[in-house]
Amino acid sequence: xxxxxxxxxxxxxxxxxxxxxxxxxxxxxxxxxxxxxxxxxxxxxxxxxxxxxxxxxxxxxxxxxxxxxxxxxxxxxxxxxxxxxxxxxxxxxxxxxxxxxxxxxxxxxxxxxxxxxxxxxxxxxxxxxxxxxxxxxxxxxxxxxxxxxxxxxxxxxxxxxxxxxxxxxxxxxxxxxxxxxxxxxxxxxxxxxxxxxxxxxxxxxxxxxxxxxxxxxxxxxxxxxxx
Amino acid sequence: xxxxxxxxxxxxxxxxxxxxxxxxxxxxxxxxxxxxxxxxxxxxxxxxxxxxxxxxxxxxxxxxxxxxxxxxxxxxxxxxxxxxxxxxxxxxxxxxxxxxxxxxxxxxxxxxxxxxxxxxxxxxxxxxxxxxxxxxxxxxxxxxxxxxxxxxxxxxxxxxxxxxxxxxxxxxxxxxxxxxxxxxxxxxxxxxxxxxxxxxxxxxxxxxxxxxxxxxxxxxxxxxxxxxxxxxxxxxxxxxxxxxxxxxxxxxxxxxxxxxxxxxxxxxxxxxxxxxxxxxxxxxxxxxxxxxxxxxxxxxxxxxxxxxxxxxxxxxxxxxxxxxxxxxxxxxxxxxxxxxxxxxxxxxxxxxxxxxxxxxxxxxxxxxxxxxxxxxxxxxxxxxxxxxxxxxxxxxxxxxxxx
Numbered sequence: 329x330x331x332x333x334x335x336x337x338x339x340x341x342x343x344x345x346x347x348x349x350x351x352x353x354x355x356x357x358x359x360x361x362x363x364x365x366x367x368x369x370x371x372x373x374x375x376x377x378x379x380x381x382x383x384x385x386x387x388x389x390x391x392x393x394x395x396x397x398x399x400x401x402x403x404x405x406x407x408x409x410x411x412x413x414x415x416x417x418x419x420x421x422x423x424x425x426x427x428x429x430x431x432x433x434x435x436x437x438x439x440x441x442x443x444x445x446x447x448x449x450x451x452x453x454x455x456x457x458x459x460x461x462x463x464x465x466x467x468x469x470x471x472x473x474x475x476x477x478x479x480x481x482x483x484x485x486x487x488x489x490x491x492x493x494x495x496x497x498x499x500x501x502x503x504x505x506x507x508x509x510x511x512x513x514x515x516x517x518x519x520x521x522x523x524x525x526x527x528x529x530x531x532x533x534x535x536x537x538x539x540x541x542x543x544x545x546x547x548x549x550x551x552x553x554x555x
Numbered sequence: 556x557x558x559x560x561x562x563x564x565x566x567x568x569x570x571x572x573x574x575x576x577x578x579x580x581x582x583x584x585x586x587x588x589x590x591x592x593x594x595x596x597x598x599x600x601x602x603x604x605x606x607x608x609x610x611x612x613x614x615x616x617x618x619x620x621x622x623x624x625x626x627x628x629x630x631x632x633x634x635x636x637x638x639x640x641x642x643x644x645x646x647x648x649x650x651x652x653x654x655x656x657x658x659x660x661x662x663x664x665x666x667x668x669x670x671x672x673x674x675x676x677x678x679x680x681x682x683x684x685x686x687x688x689x690x691x692x693x694x695x696x697x698x699x700x701x702x703x704x705x706x707x708x709x710x711x712x713x714x715x716x717x718x719x720x721x722x723x724x725x726x727x728x729x730x731x732x733x734x735x736x737x738x739x740x741x742x743x744x745x746x747x748x749x750x751x752x753x754x755x756x757x758x759x760x761x762x763x764x765x766x767x768x769x770x771x772x773x774x775x776x777x778x779x780x781x782x783x784x785x786x787x788x789x790x791x792x793x794x795x796x797x798x799x800x801x802x803x804x805x806x807x808x809x810x811x812x813x814x815x816x817x818x819x820x821x822x823x824x825x826x827x828x829x830x831x832x833x834x835x836x837x838x839x840x841x842x843x844x845x846x847x848x849x850x851x852x853x854x855x856x857x858x859x860x861x862x863x864x865x866x867x868x869x870x871x872x873x874x875x876x877x878x879x880x881x882x883x884x885x886x887x888x889x890x891x892x893x894x895x896x897x898x899x900x901x902x903x904x905x906x907x908x909x910x911x912x913x914x915x916x917x918x919x920x921x922x923x924x925x926x927x928x929x930x931x932x933x934x935x936x937x938x939x940x941x942x943x944x945x946x947x948x949x950x951x952x953x954x955x956x957x958x
Contacts, residue, residue, distance in 0.1 A: 384955075405878065427573060
């Protein structure tokens with residue numbers, strides 16, 4: 329069954345009286361346990377596409393179905409709820425809360441899901457263990473290396489057992505060794521049955537994915553699958 | 556929702572303590588607001604207490620007949636032109652009035668009291684045997700003088716507690732002789748400790764002597780007032796009746812104005828209430844002003860906080876915080892600052908009130924303390940709402956991009 333279905337999606341901005349088509353009629357279907365990379369030069373609509381899939385934004389027109397839910401007609405609260413339940417974000421700049429420990433950072437999505445404290449700690453500890461940070465749980469982000477920070481962010485994305493993990497240039501701020509480790513984690517997560525969507529402009533990173541789509545001027549110009 | 560509440564509270568506390576200097580400066584207005592309202596309350600409670608004490612000394616059921624009217628704006632010459640009150644009135648009021656329970660004339664003047672080598676300046680009162688009925692003080696030791704002693708002009712005196720302490724220390728004053736303006740008087744009684752009247756003069760430093768002796772030794776000139784005790788539930792009837800009797804005694808025609816005044820503690824009460832209102836009003840104004848200033852400060856700092864944490868808001872929204880959750884987080888933060896400030900203000904007020912109580916008996920009113928905390932929370936909600944609302948409405952995509 330298809331997990332995500334974008335049907336004739338347009339996103340049109342009005343910049344200084346001029347119409348900008350960030351997404352210009354996009355159709356795509358993403359299935360469960362896919363490993364997808366979205367590529368494209370800057371200004372191609374890559375970010376808009378990621379925001380759209382991540383339910384941070386709604387289309388100007390078109391139909392977006394996420395596991396049978398109609399995202400294109402959702403209001404702010406419904407979007408927040410679907411992001412909380414079904415999407416795990418990993419950002420280029422990690423975006424951890426600086427004053428909170430690794431464990432507390434991973435707990436946040438569970439707080440918004442209204443899960444009790446004991447259960448939260450249990451789930452967050454497990455997520456941190458899964459990314460190999462069981463001995464760094466009480467460290468603050470500034471006491472962790474870049475790679476470790478990104479791993480905390482991945483644990484935070486995973487902790488709610490989301491339907492997709494959406495990673496925006498996840499290795500962009502890392503050295504190549506740490507980047508390699510992070511990509512290893514994504515590969516593992518995929519082999520465990522998770523659905524992963526990478527947004528990147530680096531071919532080396534996109535190589536990890538099993539399917540690559542390329543965007544240009546808001547349109548999908550290429551969609552390649554690999555074994 | 557409950558776990559979110561605690562999480563927000565934890566975040567708020569963390570954020571308040573992470574920016575200590577900023578939080579302290581911001582909260583100062585609220586601290587001052589709470590301090591001024593509670594200390595004002597403490598002051599008024601103390602005034603109330605001392606006023607009650609003083610009024611009981613004057614007596615609520617006592618009518619004071621005198622040439623001048625308390626707190627009136629009568630000209631001094633007008634007062635001076637009124638005829639004096641005379642001790643003969645005492646007997647006549649006793650005969651004619653059915654409400655008067657006790658009538659006593661009171662002459663008052665300054666005098667010097669001496670015992671051995673000790674000397675003090677004080678007020679002496681010449682009166683009759685009914686005097687004790689017209690004041691609320693009791694005899695602590697010994698006895699009051701009798702009618703016979705009064706008429707015969709016996710040189711006996713009843714001294715205030717303060718005089719006893721100053722002259723006799725631990726010794727028994729009864730039967731001892733003290734000098735009042737160089738005339739020997741035998742001490743026959745001591746009045747119990749009373750305290751200061753409206754905080755001005757000490758009632759404890761007085762000496763009471765029979766009017767007979769007072770007149771014989773210290774001349775009949777001077778101001779006399781008459782104190783008439785009436786039943787507590789018949790004060791206004793008593794007032795009318797005594798006023799009628801006085802007019803008869805003065806042979807006034809119905810068209811003529813009274814040439815005397817009958818004073819009651821009520822006159823003090825209305826004066827006191829005016830004073831209390833002025834203190835309360837000023838305190839209220841200071842409180843209101845500091846709370847408004849404090850509230851504006853908090854609103855300002857919350858706008859800064861929201862701006863600083865735009866990225867955090869974006870992240871929180873991306874991982875599932877709804878607008879309402881963001882709103883409650885920042886609202887909670889404003890309320891926490893105000894609540895902590897309110898509690899600090901209250902603590903300072905409480906400590907101050909302990910010290911104030913040592914100098915001026917008073918207590919911090921509990922109702923007002925609770926009110927001041929509720930008020931702090933209210934200021935937090937009001938001043939935190941707009942910044943929190945702004946935070947909640949931020950677009951998650953723009954916020955995530957914010958650097």
